Amino acid sequence: xxxxxxxxxxxxxxxxxxxxxxxxxxxxxxxxxxxxxxxxxxxxxxxxxxxxxxxxxxxxxxxxxxxxxxxxxxxxxxxxxxxxxxxxxxxxxxxxxxxxxxxxxxxxxxxxxxxxxxxxxxxxxxxxxxxxxxxxxxxxxxxxxxxxxxxxxxxxxxxxxxxxxxxxxxxxxxxxxxxxxxxxxxxxxxxxxxxxxxxxxxxxxxxxxxxxxxxxxxxxxxxxxxxxxxxxxxxxxxxxxxxxxxxxxxxxxxxxxxxxxxxxxxxxxxxxxxxxxxxxxxxxxxxxxxxxxxxxxxxxxxxxxxxxxxxxxxxxxxxxxxxxxxxxxxxxxxxxxxxxxxxxxxxxxxxxxxxxxx
Amino acid sequence: xxxxxxxxxxxxxxxxxxxxxxxxxxxxxxxxxxxxxxxxxxxxxxxxxxxxxxxxxxxxxxxxxxxxxxxxxxxxxxxxxxxxxxxxxxxxxxxxxxxxxxxxxxxxxxxxxxxxxxxxxxxxxxxxxxxxxxxxxxxxxxxxxxxxxxxxxxxxxxxxxxxxxxxxxxxxxxxxxxxxxxxxxxxxxxxxxxxxxxxxxxxxxxxxxxxxxxxxxxxxxxxxxxxxxxxxxxxxxxxxxxxxxxxxxxxxxxxxxxxxxxxxxxxxxxxxxxxxxxxxxxxxxxxxxxxxxxxxxxxxxxxxxxxxxxxxxxxxxxxxxxxxxxxxxxxxxxxxxxxxxxxxxxxxxxxxxxxxxx
Numbered sequence: 001x002x003x004x005x006x007x008x009x010x011x012x013x014x015x016x017x018x019x020x021x022x023x024x025x026x027x028x029x030x031x032x033x034x035x036x037x038x039x040x041x042x043x044x045x046x047x048x049x050x051x052x053x054x055x056x057x058x059x060x061x062x063x064x065x066x067x068x069x070x071x072x073x074x075x076x077x078x079x080x081x082x083x084x085x086x087x088x089x090x091x092x093x094x095x096x097x098x099x100x101x102x103x104x105x106x107x108x109x110x111x112x113x114x115x116x117x118x119x120x121x122x123x124x125x126x127x128x129x130x131x132x133x134x135x136x137x138x139x140x141x142x143x144x145x146x147x148x149x150x151x152x153x154x155x156x157x158x159x160x161x162x163x164x165x166x167x168x169x170x171x172x173x174x175x176x177x178x179x180x181x182x183x184x185x186x187x188x189x190x191x192x193x194x195x196x197x198x199x200x201x202x203x204x205x206x207x208x209x210x211x212x213x214x215x216x217x218x219x220x221x222x223x224x225x226x227x228x229x230x231x232x233x234x235x236x237x238x239x240x241x242x243x244x245x246x247x248x249x250x251x252x253x254x255x256x257x258x259x260x261x262x263x264x265x266x267x268x269x270x271x272x273x274x275x276x277x278x279x280x281x282x283x284x285x286x287x288x289x290x291x292x293x294x295x296x297x298x299x300x301x302x303x304x305x306x307x308x309x310x311x312x313x314x315x316x317x318x319x320x321x322x323x324x325x326x327x328x329x330x331x332x333x334x335x336x337x338x339x340x341x342x343x344x345x346x347x348x349x350x351x352x353x354x355x356x357x358x
Numbered sequence: 359x360x361x362x363x364x365x366x367x368x369x370x371x372x373x374x375x376x377x378x379x380x381x382x383x384x385x386x387x388x389x390x391x392x393x394x395x396x397x398x399x400x401x402x403x404x405x406x407x408x409x410x411x412x413x414x415x416x417x418x419x420x421x422x423x424x425x426x427x428x429x430x431x432x433x434x435x436x437x438x439x440x441x442x443x444x445x446x447x448x449x450x451x452x453x454x455x456x457x458x459x460x461x462x463x464x465x466x467x468x469x470x471x472x473x474x475x476x477x478x479x480x481x482x483x484x485x486x487x488x489x490x491x492x493x494x495x496x497x498x499x500x501x502x503x504x505x506x507x508x509x510x511x512x513x514x515x516x517x518x519x520x521x522x523x524x525x526x527x528x529x530x531x532x533x534x535x536x537x538x539x540x541x542x543x544x545x546x547x548x549x550x551x552x553x554x555x556x557x558x559x560x561x562x563x564x565x566x567x568x569x570x571x572x573x574x575x576x577x578x579x580x581x582x583x584x585x586x587x588x589x590x591x592x593x594x595x596x597x598x599x600x601x602x603x604x605x606x607x608x609x610x611x612x613x614x615x616x617x618x619x620x621x622x623x624x625x626x627x628x629x630x631x632x633x634x635x636x637x638x639x640x641x642x643x644x645x646x647x648x649x650x651x652x653x654x655x656x657x658x659x660x661x662x663x664x665x666x667x668x669x670x671x672x673x674x675x676x677x678x679x680x681x682x683x684x685x686x687x688x689x690x691x692x693x694x695x696x697x698x699x700x701x702x703x704x705x706x707x708x709x710x711x712x713x714x715x716x
Binding site: 269288 | 517518519522523526527566567568569570571572601603604621622623624627643644645646648649650653660680682
């Protein structure tokens, strides 16, 4: 069945009318409405309340005209019911009460039963899908390495000292932890698809801390398992990390439908590195959104021209929307991206787009 | 004149007996002696005291047997006499009293006169060189982009929002700031060479925040000017940054003798990216030094085997020695690296080295 969504069609590399666009963290502090809600509720309260979660997940689609919504969530959320005691500290990130550093710590994690453990999340997903109509919802989960790094470090880290140490010195404990987390990622995203998500994105935000040889040895097996299982659901799967210039080919080999590229790797270089078998998503430097529109236009046009005629490209940022972004920039950017044709364009269409951008 | 230093010879790609090795931040908290001094003095007090600076700069050579010393310093040091009011906060980094964000802020920076402004630094350099004898001292300075990022952000940054904004929105102010800082870098390093430094390293630690197109437009011109002037001094010049996988070719084009590679880019990939005209320095993951020796040996051997027979390679870490490193690992690592031949090896020598490493 051919979807009516240009986002879904581009995921599969099939013909679509315009370059699709959505933004990581498109629900966030840059929005007046979001900031008002955050004065009343904590981040986790919002994510666990089906009505608020629905509201903040749908708003960017209605306000900006993006081609997909993404579930408002945090990668830590499935870890709560698995037995991890954590909080999310303002302007800092997750803080874990008891970091996982031994095989014994690991045994305290229990299997995620998504619908029993997090019914409010799936209630939200159903409400979001109903409200969105033809616009698809992207499911949201963390990847095993990035989840492991939080669990082991106890919070955000600059150098991943404890994570790497456990990985190298206790490879068997590491493998078990990755298996447990990969299982949770698959269960959580599969349930999101059952309840209506039409694509899923796996966030491996901190994977760029690893050299590729370590990635292949310690991470790739679990990511292959994750994508093998998720791809069986027949929805597009997206794999995103930052600082991944040297990892992109190995990440592609794990089997996602779409590879998210951060702003540091030129998208044309990413394409030549990974070949044509995978859709690319990215990669405007998010800091442009804090500047005047001309800066946004210049940088986004360079990306759009690099990918002109590429049948498998989704416009996004290279990381999340910063709180300081001007909402108007995002709105104009969606309109601008939609000026560019999505299918392998006839020369006439390509020329027209090129003219528009100069 | 052929130097007797295997480090200097490798910088120039000339024959040398063994793979040379030194470590970024080889003078640091992982050393008992250093920690004791830091109980009595602040970082800046140590860097500005010729006797202490000499002691901490020379100790790693004497304790570990590395092939070069590097001046104990911080990239912020020349900014003090240029009119920047800053402190270095423990476990945080530099904090600037009045961030530079306009052309007017910029006008308050004055030209660095190294010997007049920082006589204690050059006294230290002379003492270090005398104490080191045949072992060379590497001069130390920051690169314009990384210095600018501290000046503009007011301290360390996660996203370089203000830096990028100034760069994109006020390109003329940016260019002037880069010129001022490039001039200071050249003056400071030239003076270090006049007083005895036999090589210089330019630290552009945070340059990896930029996509390559921005690097070429906003940073490359000043880096070309820096290396053109420094290379005229006829000492090897080293250019180091982190997160540079997509920048390495452009960085090479700025003209350094040696390119430092962080741990995230496989050194074999760096070599194939930049070609054979530049010496490479790197790139062991510093976190291995916190682990058991076997982990250090495994990861360092992989690098040494990748570079076996490469006439232009200097072993180092991919970033600085972490405070948690085991001193014994560093000592054993120097011995291990010195097992590997430095010259384009005859097959027999290469085979012997390969045998030793398995």
